Amino acid sequence: MPGVAGRVVLALACAAQFMVVLDISVVNVALPSIQQALGFDEAGLQWVVNAYALTFAGFLLLGGRLADLFGRKRIFVLGLVLFSAASLAGGLAHSAPLLIVARAVQGLGAAVLAPATLTVLTTTFDEGASRTRALATWTAVGIAGGTAGNLVGGVLTEYLSWRSILLINVPIGAVGLLLAVRFLAADHGRRQGQRLDVAGAVLATAGLASLTYGIAQAHTHGWGAPVTITALTAGATAVALFVVVEVRFAPAPLIPLRLFRSRAISAGNLAMVLAGACLNPMWYFLTLYMQKALHYSPIQTGLGFLPHTLVTIVVGVRVTPWLMRHVDGRALITVGALIAAAGFWWQSQITADSGYLAGILGPAVVFSVGSGLLNTPITTTVTSGVEAADAGAASGLMNTTKQFGGALGLAVLVTIAGSHIDTPAALAADYGRAFLAIAAILVVVAAVALTLPGQRDGKQHRAVKN
Template identity: 45%
Template sequence: MTKTVGESDGAVDVVDGGVGAARPGLTLAAVAVVQFMVSLDLSVVNVGLPEIADGLNFSGVGLTWVIHAYALTFGGLLLLGGRTADRYGRKRVLLAGLALFGLASLAGGFAESPGQLVAARAVQGIGAAALSPAALALLTTTFPTGRARVRAFGVWSAMNAAGGALGVLIGGVLTQYAGWRWVMFVNVPMAAGALLLSWRGVGADRVRPGGGRPDILGAFLVTSGMLLLVFGVVRTDRYGWGSPVTLTTLTAAVALLAAFLQVERTTRREPLVRLGLFTNRSVLGANAFNLLAGAAMASAFYFISLYLQGVLGHGAARTGLEFLPLALGVITGSVLAVKLGYRLLPRTLLALGGTLTAVAFAWAGLITPNGSFTTDILGPAILAGTGFGFCLAPVVSLATEGVASSEAGTASALLNSSRQIGASLGLTALVTAAAHHTGPVVTAESLTEGYALGLRLGAGLLAAGAVVAVGVLRGPRGE
């Protein structure tokens, strides 16, 4: 039976029966698995970083590229992925992205050198940049309005939270008992399962005719600019901020990013993002909030993981287990946000969640070298998890509010891109600040002081996000 879902309800066209017919339940399940896997991959390697460094002989600076290679290709190419999904079909792009992500994960698990692992992580990011916006656009168009939309985004946000938070636990257990390579291999069965669910449950959407070709030049410019920006900041441990090397690198990065904006404004191809989209206050505010939250959260995971292992001397599995209260807090916050979402404005939930998480990070910034998990980390972790859980569903709903169905993939990609770019830039800036504060003599005391500074800076970023939620965002009640 052929079914066409009209544009009036914000859904894409479904053209085939049988396997190609849309099944909302299976679509939601596929999107949930995809989001869990993508979020998991952002955090699963964190606890395994010391073992990865030892196993492949990474340098201290080089090790951060295990994170940056994924986050930057993911964030930099998300807009191209979103445009490609809108133009060529979300199901097609989702299936292709899942296949590429799974194969890259397999290759990363077999890596024998730093270069091979970083390359595999970069290809993972390319796959994620294709599958993530396609999946979120499918969720947006399958559940366009009402309570079904609130519930669907609640499930999405819970899986997003669970993947990000449980990734540290899973990574710790796998690293200690199976070896670091399994933090890469673990993605393979999940990608295969999501591929099967998507093949059977996602309706085949029609290719959108007309328009120009995707803006590959724009994708190259924004990704290259972000890579140079991060590279320039990371290298300040060897070349000071005023050195010709750093100034040249950062100037080139700014030039590339400026060129990207110019290309998006003047290109005859289909731009990665229509700049007029930012006149929508919900889109602008949601992405600004997401940029700040991504920077703070990625840095907090990094600092807390290193504090527990490097200062308190906890093993990888124990460290992963100690992130469980944070995971449970995020899931709890996500569930509460769904219930409160029927009565409170999304911007109110964002402001509340951002404030709670900022307070938690400021609290965690009081860590001491002679502290313990119970006294120094447990309370802040529960509070931070709950606060961040409040933010997940509202920010997604706001970022796609009032956006035409033809741009749903772009808006979804833009939100994910702001998070990934924020994570990479925030990690770079805060780790650099912490390293400078630590100084050349590395002791438990100096390390703790550096990590504490990083956590306090993260608190400031989230406080700024709460201000954005109050001052910029405007959204309808209950969505």
């Protein structure tokens, strides 16, 4: 689609992707303001993050099939409407439960919308230079959304309100809806004889949400409390049923379990879950530490995160790809995990009197170098060595395990950190325990990496067979 119409479609897909990725991290800096406004306790506050992450991860694989079966224009519009409506509800929420429900529906809308943005581009631009430029722009915008979330959240919270981080999606979504109706080509999908694995998506999301809720309740009520035991039992049951459905009943499983016969995929996704359990929740604890213990403003907190972003981008985009041409991938993952662990050990030494250089910047440089070294090799490992027919499933599995790992990791780390004493010194000690636990988990990631098959320059020698 050349000309103005093609540029509009590209801008539309990129804006939608930017919103989806941005809303994973944009709430971080606003968390203290949200907690104060709606009366969240420490255990409940994590659900502002996890409600989005869990539904996004649980329905992402399902969302990827919708555009093929029901038409990319229809599904793009559906995802945009769901996401924008949930953003409106969340921005107007006056109770903690309503905000959590709105964030969950936002995650569902994101799971529908995110795959559709890529489908729209690949069906709009023909193979060749135009598609390459479009995909490069889409990728860059996604990276920008993920890294800009903390700064954007800080600016909006400081100068407007925490509600603005959600409400800003509404006018963007409305303009996007008008452009989608006008410029996206109509199509009808191919629904004949194909069914969606809705049961698998529901069971996976319900199981992980119940396990996460059970772990969160242990923070408040203890591991032996009836509510904790009930939630953990329900979660384990739902996960077991998910496996049964995938093996025996799903006509097109969300996750073909044969993939796990590959050591690169089984061990690689274990490393991905553990890394996600560290690198995603760390924003949560750093935000609370900066604002509640060091008394930074939201804009100061957002700016305080810039070194993390810049170092990760430079190492991840510039240094690591070059190293992967010369160094075995598992060595990079191992070394990166150990460097990141050292950075988080340093971060665990924080006090209420730590200055920015020793309490934030120094540890940030170290663990951001480590995370920049390990992220790309893990991603390459778990998406290579599979046949073409399973490439999409392997990629979807990687994204799902990363998001689920972050949600479960946050629940566990909040339980480890919490002492319910709300003074700067006590909070610094609490968050220090969380960072020390992150360091320990990253040492386990390094050990798991040693079990991965050898890999250099993104090439595996073994494929997963049907």
